Amino acid sequence: MNAPVAHAAALPLRLVGVGKEYRLYDSPRARLKALLTGRALPRSHWALQDVSLELARGQCLGVVGHNGAGKSTLLKLICGTLQPSQGRVERSGRVTAILELGAGFHPDFTGRQNLYFGGSLIGISHPQMAELEASVLAFAEIGEAIDRPVKTYSSGMVVRLAFALVTALEPDLLIIDEALAVGDQHFQKKCIERIQSFRDHGCTILFCSHSPYHVRHLCDVALWLDHGRMMEFGSTEAVLGAYEKHSRLLGGERAETAAAPLPYERGPDSALILSCDIADLGDGDPPTLHSPDLVATITVRGKGAERPNIGFMIEQERGVGITSLATHEEDAAPTEVEPGVWRSTLTFPDLPLHSGDYVISVFLFDETGLVTYDLWFQFKVIRIVSPTLMPGLVRLPHRWS
């Protein structure tokens, strides 16, 4: 089940038969009895079982799976915050984990004091931090607030400082749990750029996410975990294909595979979706499409001079994905209609969908397609009445002979 590894020597990460057992006791008293006598019999829950994999320098692994699949446990075992009950975790080089940023900061200490203390926790000595301080502060853009108590910071300032701290030194293995980027749109781009630069320099990345979109864009190998077991490990597309098929069969759990609906920034200068007009929609709830073509005109505000990208997704009413399209995937850049305002018109000629209700989502990405600036998730339901009486979902291009 191992993905091909370029260089067997000096692997940044090697897991051999790793398992994690949580021993569940009926009461805290039973736990104390087990500790004192070693005789109480706990119930056993294996959060992870028999996970073996190797990652070479520069590889990016995406870990997918439903809640409770063992993703966080795997990450914690690799970080070293949890000890495996079985097997071995072998790491080499510097390991940096981006998990719950800023959680260890003391609110009464200044940003600078927290910076030095946080540095000592992740192995950056005082003299080393003194050398790195200027670059960390420049990246975090905290300014003079660095000498104010952290309790006076906004949540954005805390995560900026924390991200700048944990990424102050280039790691050999970077572990990212879900949150790929933090803070406002401007800082999100800086985060992505820093992670990309680590990757370009050969850093191995382990990325745990519910977002297949980001896993596809970032990772060259993927691991699908289910109930603590490795279901698939290999090339990203093959693993995600199997995972998404499994998710669809589960039906109700489909929502987990969607891009997480994060609170998106909507300030006066934020990049955001301004409108999405669908032509020829009639009245009714949901409105019916009175045209054989589906034409959507999406207008967005970009970030500064950067050219944004637009995504469009159609799902069946119960959340089964039908198609997802994005301008950066098809070299179809939006057009600037006025300074900072961009527009794309997407046309599906002779829409080949059967009758039913369909859900529309619109995405606004940055230039690279990695930062999601805005998302109108499942914002509109439209009804399509198809002339065919045959059952099905989509009329595929076909030919009888």
Place this chain on the structure above:
Amino acid sequence: MCRALLADCRQLWRLRELLAVLARRELGARTAGSAGGWLWVWLPPLLTTAAYFLLFDVVFGMRLGAAAPTARVGTFLVVGMLAWSAFADATQRGMMSLLEAGGLLHKNPLPPALFPARAVLASGVVFAPLLLALLPLYMGAHQWRAGVWALLPLLLLQGLLSFLLAYLLAILAAALRDVVQGVQLLLSLGVFLSPVLFPLTLFPERWRWLLWLNPMTAPVLGYQAALLQGQWPPPAVWLALAAWIGLLALLLSLAVARSRDQLVDWL
């Protein structure tokens, strides 16, 4: 079985710089935002010590019997109370240290032993200078006899004793929170079951063995011998201390080995 504990000790030595940072931060956190700063850390035990002297020796002029290591009640009380306060402070803070550090341990790959060690070190930074400051104050009574230097090994052994007990209790408290309440109760009673408030000779002879069940009896007797009489503490003090340290090390090794792969899960 002791391998787990030895591995912890090796890690503590390897991370000694971080341990010092953590201890400084613990003391700093106690007074963060105050104008007095570290003064507030030393002021309470300092004032309590001064109150004993003033109240019992100056105002009331109370005296102990001939069998006591010194006649002055305040002078006698200060030695035992400072040592006991250091022990109680280190034990309580150390016991709570893992529960309080749960968040940090879930996010950083740090050895749990760092946190009880940090608490004991921070308590040592507060109380050890106060006990050492008694040296010049008490030297007049016995003209710097050689026995006073027993204070130094006694301080180190009390630190070790406190660390072993605090770490053991921290693991037990992680397993069962009721341990915290039980230990606090024992600490408030323990001062009466030790020669802190009265000389050993005043305790009924046939119940005197009970006092040796208190891990602080030996160090307190040792401090009294060294500071009040300038005498090297008798072998019984060292033997009892060694026995307590050995027993606690054994129990702690067992607890560390049994909880190693689950301890962070309990926090």
